[in-house]
Amino acid sequence: xVQLLESGGRLIQPGxxxxxxxxxxxxxFSNYAFTWVRQAPGKGLEWVASIxxxxxxxxxxxxxxxxxxxxRDNFRETLYLQMNSLxxxxxxxxxxxxxxxxxxxxxxxxxxxxxxxxxVSS
Amino acid sequence: EIVLTQSPATxxxxxxxxxxxSCRASHDIGSQLxxxxxxxxxSPRLLIFGATNRATGIxxxxxxxxxxxxxxxxISSLEPQDFTVYYxxxxxxxxxxxxxxxxxxxx
Numbered sequence: 001x002v003q004l005l006e007s008g009g010r011l012i013q014p015g016x017x018x019x020x021x022x023x024x025x026x027x028x029f030s031n032y033a034f035t036w037v038r039q040a041p042g043k044g045l046e047w048v049a050s051i052x053x054x055x056x057x058x059x060x061x062x063x064x065x066x067x068x069x070x071x072r073d074n075f076r077e078t079l080y081l082q083m084n085s086l087x088x089x090x091x092x093x094x095x096x097x098x099x100x101x102x103x104x105x106x107x108x109x110x111x112x113x114x115x116x117x118x119x120v121s122s
Numbered sequence: 123e124i125v126l127t128q129s130p131a132t133x134x135x136x137x138x139x140x141x142x143x144s145c146r147a148s149h150d151i152g153s154q155l156x157x158x159x160x161x162x163x164x165s166p167r168l169l170i171f172g173a174t175n176r177a178t179g180i181x182x183x184x185x186x187x188x189x190x191x192x193x194x195x196x197i198s199s200l201e202p203q204d205f206t207v208y209y210x211x212x213x214x215x216x217x218x219x220x221x222x223x224x225x226x227x228x229x
Binding site: 037044045046047050059060061062095100105106107108109110112113114115 | 154160165166167168171172177178209212216217219221222223
């Protein structure tokens with residue numbers, strides 16, 4: 001069974017930066033696209049960013065474009081989300097998700113981590 | 123941007139009853155629709171992809187139908203563990219989007 005373990009979430013002040021990580025196991029990491037999805041407190045799911053198996057292309061939600069960067073290290077089998085210029089509305093549980101193939105266009109997420117909590121507040 | 127509208131927001135049913143959850147897209151998305159289940163304290167689980175295809179390990183009581191703009195998730199006979207929240211998701215065009223969710227609660 002695929003294991004996805006997110007880390008890096010914490011309390012941070014508005015305007016700050018944070019990097020989330022997602023370590024994958026029991027999967028051939030380099031064969032699949034990955035995506036970050038978030039859920040704000042009391043709200044629904046929101047797509048954040050996606051990256052293909054080889055690292056490009058990538059795509060971002062309008063709400064985070066220009067502030068967040070998704071990347072991956074296929075040797076370390078780890079997905080990242082660099083978050084800059086954080087805002088209160090970025091407060092959420094951030095999930096790492098695995099796609100069903102190498103392409104971000106397929107946009108189906110068949111494995112999810114437990115999530116890591118980011119709280120943006122002064 | 124494609125907006126997904128789920129209805130009803132809350133569905134009150136008894137165990138053993140049939141549940142029908144609706145997801146309507148603001149534009150034609152073909153069959154690029156998935157359904158996820160989110161239980162409290164758990165990670166979301168993929169139930170249906172491509173509008174009608176059950177994901178690996180998903181019980182046969184879950185089924186999906188529809189194409190274009192109107193989609194239905196059907197749970198043929200509700201089990202106790204099915205009383206939770208369900209989201210639809212479109213992968214037809216960017217930005218990707220989720221519906222607002224339907225909560226299935228015990229009547």
